[in-house]
Each structure stands twice: as C-alpha cells, then as structure tokens.
Amino acid sequence: MLDLIGNFATHYDKDQKIWSGSSQQSLYNDDLTAGQIIFRQLQRQPQRIFQISHTDNTRLTRSQMLHNAAKVGCYLRDQSFQKETDIVGLMARNSTNVGALAYGCLFNGTPFHAVNPNLERKTIDSLYKITKPRILCCDVADYEKIKDTATSLGALVLIVNGKINGVMSVGDLLQKPLPKDYEPAQFHRGIDRTMAILCSSGTTGTPKAVTLSNSRKLFETHSYLGPDDVQYASSTLDWLTGLITLVTAGVYGTIRLISSQMFSTGHFLELCEQHEVSWTVMANSHVAMLANCPQTRAQKLRSLKHLIFAGGHCLVATLKKMQSFLHGPGILRNAYGLTEVGALVSYNFETQLKPTSVGRLMENIRVRIVDASGKLQGPKEVGEVQCHNGQLWRGYFGNPQATTEMRDSAGWYHTGDIGYFDEDNFLHIVERQKDMLKYLGMMYYPHEVEEVIAQMPDVAEVCVFGIFRETEGDAAAASVVLRSGSNLKPSQVEDYVRQNVSVEFKHLHGGAQIVPQLAKSANGKVNRHAVKAAYLKQSH
Incomplete structure (x- = not known):
C-alpha cells in the first residue's frame, strides 16, 4: 500500500513490519559540505x-554576508583549524554577526558547538569541557559567565555583539582584508564531516553534546523555499530548528529574519506585520501562547504560508484555535524529529484531518514500532518508535556509552518515544517513555489528561504530571494557565476531569493549581519536571 499526501509517501512492509518514506537521491555531490553549497548560493544575486536583524536594525546583502563569513573562515584557516576536533564554541543570541560566524565555520569545515546562553553556568562549563573548543564566542552580556571556562581550557574568547576592552571581537575580524582567491575548504566525503555539535533537549538529565554531519536531510526537506520567502525562528543555533533555519536560508537564498529577543506573542505578531514573515518554526507551547493571545488576529498573520511546530504535543483544541487565524489549510504543520537524527523524521500537513498525528515519514527514513519485549508491532499497536536514516552518525561527543544506548549496531535510533501508526500510515506519538505514569497499577500518560482539561474554554495551557505516593503510585496533578479575564478555580478543573474522564485512575488525585505561566526550557518546550517542582513548592 502506497499513500501520498502533501507529496510524502509512506509504505508499510507487513512482512518486515517496517514503515518507509519514499526513496530520494540528493542533488549534491557527497564531497561537498553545506558550507561549500552555501558559499556558491551566496554568490548569486x-x-x-x-538578512534582516530586527533588534540591531541592520540589513545585509548576500554579498555582505558572503564576505563576512569568508573572513571568519579565512581567520580559522590561518589559525590552523583543520581537524574535526578543532572546535569553535558558540554561545550567542541571534544578533547581526552570528550568521557570518556560523557560516565561516561551515566554510572552513570547522564544527561549532552551540550552547544556549540561558543555561546555568555549571551546565555550560560541563558541556564545553567535553568538546574543549579552541575559541569561545559569546555576547558581551555573557562574558563573565564564560571567561573562567575559557581560562581553564586555554581558549580564546571572541565577543559576538559589541566590544570589551582587551578582548577580541567578531567586529575586529571583519575589518581584516579578504584574499581575492578565497575558497571554502574541500574534503573527501564532506557529507560525513561533523558540521555542528548541538545540545540534546536535556529533558531527561544533563544535556549531551550531539554531533551532526553535513547531511542533506537538514535542508532538503524544505526545498519548497525560495528567494521570496522570509524565514524566522526565535530559537538560537543550539536548537535543531535554529540550525535548520540558518542552513536553509543559505541554501535556498531566502531572507533570514532574526531577533535577539526570546519568543513572546506580541513580538512575533510585530515581526509578522512589519517584515511579512512567510515561514516560521516554533515550539508547541508557543503555538498555545499565540492561539490564546487576545491580540492575535488573522490580519496580523496574513503573510504566513508555513507555520511549523515541533517539540511535543499541541492540544487539539489549541490547533483548532490556531487554524482559525490562518489563511487556508496546510499552513499549520506538525514536525517530529530528533537532534540526534539531525533532521525531521515525519511531517504532518494534515493537522486539520489528523490533529493528533506527527504525520508521514520523510524521504529515506524508516521506522519500526517495538514493544517492551523487543517484538515488532503492526498498525495500531503501541511501542517504542525506532528510526533509521541510513547515514553516518558520530554519536554524542565524548560519550560512547550514551551513543550505544541511543543507536544500536544496526543503525536504529531508540527514540524513547512511545507511539504507533494508524491505518493511513500516519505516525502518532503517545508520550515519552519516561513520562508514563502508573496509578493503582494502571498505566496512563499525562497528555491524555491534558487533552481533556484543554477542552475547557478558560484554559490557555496545561501541564499534567504525577505525584508519587507510596501506596497508590503516580497521582495525576495539573498546573493550569488561564485565558485572560478568567476566574476558573482549581476545584472546577478537578470536577471537569471527574465528569469527563470515565476511569478513576486518570482523575486529578494530586490536585490542580492555577499558575501565571508554565516553566519552559530555553527553547520553549514545557519543562514538566520544573512545573512539577513549582507545584510541590507551592503546595507546602
């Protein structure tokens, strides 16, 4: 059986019990790096x-971006950055010169290790002590946070957005002349060379340093983009969506819109109106914030052609609200991927027809569903989602044990996500394996209760988690963010769940709280552990 929706075919082999996306050959020679591809693209027009920086009020032409990035690449070459272990640490927000800094690394074949500047100092220090960068790039505001790490590593500090006396800056590099014959570095099988090192989400512990190759999967998914598109992502380069936006802009020649501000609904609406954003990618929680914002209007979002969300569940009620502000079907899409895979695994163009699905498989992706005993599952049967992308992965930098746990010897990634395929070959993610709860011997997932609470008209966002009790197990509890002007009480939330969930073990035996906001990670994912910690603190 072969199906096609949104040009994405997914085939199920009932004998092997494996689902496969369509097979596609890349247009690019395997010796080319992403940096070489971008270098040639920037020479056109x-x-x-x-690039437009909303915060800095700057505009760069393709020629200016090319020259700035080439100067960075030339500097790295002159500093003998040649090996894949010659790494640049990048801990910066989206300001004018970040793109040139990252592209310069790509031109030279130098991996950059991007770390979110909002992380705690000890986490930043531990991550960089794994990869040992020779240069650490940071914003002026974060110099104090990084300088001790740089000293311990013997690394040079490079300021990205401004100047500090006695410290080198990217601005200094850009003053240097560029040799007329500059060309990006060449490699045999550049496709396999490590391009970047990102952080894992850290939702199940301290973030790990995830290596990514120069795979075409990072950008070829978005080959529909062109020079008339304006791309925006609030995420910094330490998140996969930030990196995808940077690379796709370079390959397809779009206008790259950046801002150093973190995501807020007011700011996003302003950017859409002022710059006519046509493509954006955001966390699922940002969609909830936008859908429930009193200021959101269809007129303000009229330029959007592609609104992609990733990073977790978006409640069905939220999707319906969000869709009401968009000009037509197919704009709101759910993407499922892993940093480790370095690309999307599946893509859902049909959020109106299949709102709970993460869609059909991307090209050259295979997926199987495996139960706890290791048995392969068929359609509508639940188990761990395991995927195969057929490409080289060098694993977690400096952590071979975790690498082996994530990807087995046959090349299958063990995602830790529980899911199933429906009869139309659409993938559904039920929950993270580690988020499964058990109350009085009965298993359930937080999102099952969240979906019910989200149906209440007064609810903007909700996070459900388990509070462990020795004699009962994980009692469900909920932190709820209300829509503006609501006076909903916690007891009303508990009553609503009792009335609308037929099984008692999913009721809110742990109670409910009304909170002003849900704790989120630096890149917008709801941090269930932090929300639970805040709940317990307020309860005592």
Whole structure:
C-alpha cells in the first residue's frame, strides 16, 4: 500500500513490519559540505537582501554576508583549524554577526558547538569541557559567565555583539582584508564531516553534546523555499530548528529574519506585520501562547504560508484555535524529529484531518514500532518508535556509552518515544517513555489528561504530571494557565476531569493549581519536571 499526501509517501512492509518514506537521491555531490553549497548560493544575486536583524536594525546583502563569513573562515584557516576536533564554541543570541560566524565555520569545515546562553553556568562549563573548543564566542552580556571556562581550557574568547576592552571581537575580524582567491575548504566525503555539535533537549538529565554531519536531510526537506520567502525562528543555533533555519536560508537564498529577543506573542505578531514573515518554526507551547493571545488576529498573520511546530504535543483544541487565524489549510504543520537524527523524521500537513498525528515519514527514513519485549508491532499497536536514516552518525561527543544506548549496531535510533501508526500510515506519538505514569497499577500518560482539561474554554495551557505516593503510585496533578479575564478555580478543573474522564485512575488525585505561566526550557518546550517542582513548592 502506497499513500501520498502533501507529496510524502509512506509504505508499510507487513512482512518486515517496517514503515518507509519514499526513496530520494540528493542533488549534491557527497564531497561537498553545506558550507561549500552555501558559499556558491551566496554568490548569486549579490545585491539582494539576505538578512534582516530586527533588534540591531541592520540589513545585509548576500554579498555582505558572503564576505563576512569568508573572513571568519579565512581567520580559522590561518589559525590552523583543520581537524574535526578543532572546535569553535558558540554561545550567542541571534544578533547581526552570528550568521557570518556560523557560516565561516561551515566554510572552513570547522564544527561549532552551540550552547544556549540561558543555561546555568555549571551546565555550560560541563558541556564545553567535553568538546574543549579552541575559541569561545559569546555576547558581551555573557562574558563573565564564560571567561573562567575559557581560562581553564586555554581558549580564546571572541565577543559576538559589541566590544570589551582587551578582548577580541567578531567586529575586529571583519575589518581584516579578504584574499581575492578565497575558497571554502574541500574534503573527501564532506557529507560525513561533523558540521555542528548541538545540545540534546536535556529533558531527561544533563544535556549531551550531539554531533551532526553535513547531511542533506537538514535542508532538503524544505526545498519548497525560495528567494521570496522570509524565514524566522526565535530559537538560537543550539536548537535543531535554529540550525535548520540558518542552513536553509543559505541554501535556498531566502531572507533570514532574526531577533535577539526570546519568543513572546506580541513580538512575533510585530515581526509578522512589519517584515511579512512567510515561514516560521516554533515550539508547541508557543503555538498555545499565540492561539490564546487576545491580540492575535488573522490580519496580523496574513503573510504566513508555513507555520511549523515541533517539540511535543499541541492540544487539539489549541490547533483548532490556531487554524482559525490562518489563511487556508496546510499552513499549520506538525514536525517530529530528533537532534540526534539531525533532521525531521515525519511531517504532518494534515493537522486539520489528523490533529493528533506527527504525520508521514520523510524521504529515506524508516521506522519500526517495538514493544517492551523487543517484538515488532503492526498498525495500531503501541511501542517504542525506532528510526533509521541510513547515514553516518558520530554519536554524542565524548560519550560512547550514551551513543550505544541511543543507536544500536544496526543503525536504529531508540527514540524513547512511545507511539504507533494508524491505518493511513500516519505516525502518532503517545508520550515519552519516561513520562508514563502508573496509578493503582494502571498505566496512563499525562497528555491524555491534558487533552481533556484543554477542552475547557478558560484554559490557555496545561501541564499534567504525577505525584508519587507510596501506596497508590503516580497521582495525576495539573498546573493550569488561564485565558485572560478568567476566574476558573482549581476545584472546577478537578470536577471537569471527574465528569469527563470515565476511569478513576486518570482523575486529578494530586490536585490542580492555577499558575501565571508554565516553566519552559530555553527553547520553549514545557519543562514538566520544573512545573512539577513549582507545584510541590507551592503546595507546602
């Protein structure tokens, strides 16, 4: 059986019990790096605007971006950055020169290790002590946070957005002349060379340093983009969506819109109106914030052609609200991927027809569903989602044990996500394996209760978690964010669940709280552990 929706075919082999996306050959020679591809693209239509910084109020043409990035690449070459272990640490927000800094690394074949500047100092220090960068790039505001790490590593500090006396800056590099014959570095099988090192989400512990190759999967998914598109992502380069936006802009020549501000609904609406954003990617929680914002209007979002969300569940009620502000079907899409895979695994163009699905498989992706005993599952049967992308992965930098746990010897990634395929070959993610709860011997997932609470008209966001009790197990509890002007009481939430959930073990035996906001990670994912910790603190 072969199906096609949104040009994405997914085939099920009932004998092997494996689902496969369509097979596609890349257009690019395997010796090319992403940096070489971007270098050539930036030479076309040199006077077109390539990047707009809303915060800095700057505009760079393709020619200016090319020259700035080439100067960074030239500097790295002159500093003998040649091996894949010659790493640049990048801990910066989205300001004017971050793109040139990252592209310069790509031009030279130098991996950059991107770390979120909002992380705790000890986490930043531990991550960089794994990869040992020779240069650490940071914003002026974060210099104090990084300088001790740099000293311990013997690394040079490079300031990205401004100047500090006695400390080198990217601005200093850009003053240097560029040799007329500069060309990006060449490698045999550049596709396999490590391009970047990102952080795992850290939702199940301290973030790990995830290596990514120069795989075409990072950008070829978005080959529908072109020079007339304006791309925006609030995420910094330490998150996969931030990296995808950077690379796709370079390959397809779109206008890259950046801002150093963290996501807020007011700011996003302002950007859409002022810059006519056509493509954006955001966390699922940001969709909830936008859908429930009193200021959101269809007129303000009229330029959007592609609104992609990733990073977890979006409640069905929220999707319906969000869709009401968009000009037509197919704009709101759910993407499922893993940093480790370095690309999307599946893509759902049909959020109106299949709102609980993460869609059909991307090209050259295979997926199987495996139960706790290791048995392969068929359609509508639940188990761990395991995927195979057929490409090289060098694993977690400096952590071979975790690498082996994530990807087995046959190349299957063990995602830790529980899911199933429906009869139309659409993938559904039920929950993270580690989020499964058990109350009085009965298993359930937090999102099952969240979906019910989200149906209450006064609810903007909700997070459900388990509070462990020795004699009963994980009692469900909920932190609820209300829509503006609501006076909903916690007892009303508990009553609503009792009335609308037929099984008692999923009721809110742990209670409910009304909170002003849900704790989120630096990149917008709801941090269930932090929400639970805040709940317990307020309960005592």
